[in-house]
Amino acid sequence: MDTNSMLAFFDMISLPAGVYVLYVWYRLHAVRRLFENSLLIPKDFRIKDCGDPDGYIRYLKPRLLILGLCLALYGIVALLNNSLQFYNNTVSMVLNGVALAVIIWYAVCSSKAVKRYW
DSSP states (O other): OOHHHHHHHHHHHHHHHHHHHHHHHHHHHHHOSOOSOTTTSOTTOOGGGOSOHHHHHHHHHHHHHHHHHHHHHHHHHHHHHHHHOOSOHHHHHHHHHHHHHHHHHHHHHHHHHHHHHO
């Protein structure tokens, strides 16, 4: 798979991924308790083993919102650019880097939260 097709694949999955993360954030905001979801509960962990579910939710909720908004916005801009070509490949690579950095940032935050609350 060449670089352009990998970037196009990332562009296509970013919007649905961002919408899904926003859905998880909204559901967490609405129910105000943990529920089974791989973005919230790490593999091989159980909800009932969380030491401070309310603290975990308070820690993770704003980070989920940032991740969801960044991915959704990136996905919209990237898909618009694929059809309108309003910026070049250099800008595309920078935006890809920013989106990837946000994903990595969320993974680090999630890992810290698991160590702190489980």
